[in-house]
Amino acid sequence: GENVEQHPSTLSVQEGDSAVIKCTYSDSASNYFPWYKQELGKGPQLIIDIRSNVGEKKDQRIAVTLNKTAKHFSLHITETQPEDSAVYFCAASMNSGYALNFGKGTSLLVTP
Amino acid sequence: ETGVTQTPRHLVMGMTNKKSLKCEQHLGHNAMYWYKQSAKKPLELMFVYNFKEQTENNSVPSRFSPECPNSSHLFLHLHTLQPEDSALYLCASSQGARTKETQYFGPGTRLLVL
Numbered sequence: 386g387e388n389v390e391q392h393p394s395t396l397s398v399q400e401g402d403s404a405v406i407k408c409t410y411s412d413s414a415s416n417y418f419p420w421y422k423q424e425l426g427k428g429p430q431l432i433i434d435i436r437s438n439v440g441e442k443k444d445q446r447i448a449v450t451l452n453k454t455a456k457h458f459s460l461h462i463t464e465t466q467p468e469d470s471a472v473y474f475c476a477a478s479m480n481s482g483y484a485l486n487f488g489k490g491t492s493l494l495v496t497p
Numbered sequence: 498e499t500g501v502t503q504t505p506r507h508l509v510m511g512m513t514n515k516k517s518l519k520c521e522q523h524l525g526h527n528a529m530y531w532y533k534q535s536a537k538k539p540l541e542l543m544f545v546y547n548f549k550e551q552t553e554n555n556s557v558p559s560r561f562s563p564e565c566p567n568s569s570h571l572f573l574h575l576h577t578l579q580p581e582d583s584a585l586y587l588c589a590s591s592q593g594a595r596t597k598e599t600q601y602f603g604p605g606t607r608l609l610v611l
Contacts, residue, residue, distance in 0.1 A: 389539070419599065428587050428602030429540075430499065474540065484553065485600065487540040 388412075389477050391488025399496055404465050406491045408475035409457040417478035418458045419485070420449060424471045432473075433460070465495045500524040501603035503588050509609045510578065518573040518606045520588030526601075528594035529571040531563060534585040534605070546571060547594035578610045 388411040398404050408418075416437035421429035435442045435449045435458065442449050446465075451458040458477075462469055472492050476485040500523045510516050522529065531543040545553035546565040560582075562574040571588055585605040591598035 421602075426604065428499065428501070428589075428604045430602065431599055434599065484542045484545070484555075489537065489539050 389475060389486045389488045391475050391491060393491060394489065395492045395494075397494045397496065398465055400465060400467060402465055404460075404462045404469070404493055404495075406460045406473055406475070406493070407457060408459070408477075408488050409455075410477040410486075411456065412477070413453075413456065415477040417485075418449070418451060419476050420447075420460050421474045421476065421487075422471045423474065423490070429474055462493075465493075467495050467497055469493060470495045499601045499603065501588060501590055501601050503586075503603040503606050505606060506604065507607045507609075509611065510575070511611055512578060512580075514578075515574070515576040517575065518586055518588075518608075520571040520573075520603055522569055522571075522588075522590040522601070522603075524590060524601060526590040526592050527568050528591045528598070529565060529568070530589040530591075530600065531571065531573055532587040532589065532602075534587055540587065543573075545594055552594055575608075578608075580610050583608055583610045 391408045419434035420432050422432045423429040433447050433449050435451050446463045448461040472490045474490045475488045502521050504519045528547045530545050533541045542555050543557045544563045549565050560577050564572040587605045588603040589600040591600045
């Protein structure tokens with residue numbers, strides 16, 4: 386089955402700096418890679434996703450890159466703000482079935 | 498708000514109790530999911546329903562029993578749980594049950610089994 390590794394598990398940056406979270410996956414047939422943000426007391430919320438026919442996607446301060454050859458994808462947050470503090474999860478689609486496989490999450494802390 | 502609501506938000510139960518978790522989605526979606534979220538672990542998919550039919554059961558113990566009476570409502574019936582079942586239980590929905598569909602999550606039910 387699919388295995389998604391996510392690093393780092395915790396990340397602390399100063400406000401205004403960039404943050405990068407990386408994920409690797411094992412199933413070369415995976416073709417959909419969403420990123421979720423989970424704030425305290427809430428469920429995960431989709432912030433950006435990328436499909437395998439695209440190498441990069443950007444939405445304001447958030448960008449995701451995908452390297453299918455190396456089987457890894459990354460989340461980039463620029464000009465971080467304290468409200469970006471949350472747990473971020475990457476996920477990869479499975480080749481069969483209906484599920485997404487999630488990474489273990491990265492706890493991001495943005496300090497003023 | 499994501500359009501997916503869950504009740505109760507918090508639940509404490511003994512190992513001999515029977516309780517139910519409820520999920521409702523107001524998005525007109527056809528697929529609904531139950532996930533278990535434990536500390537320092539990836540989200541674990543438990544069940545998938547597509548057009549009210551269960552399409553996936555990820556080897557979940559029988560003490561967890563799902564029910565999907567219609568495409569908008571999903572229940573998780575709990576009985577004789579174990580302390581290790583304490584976790585955040587998340588409900589999600591998507592337009593269809595294909596992996597490329599965006600899943601929208603509810604806020605979760607924080608369950609504590611004593």
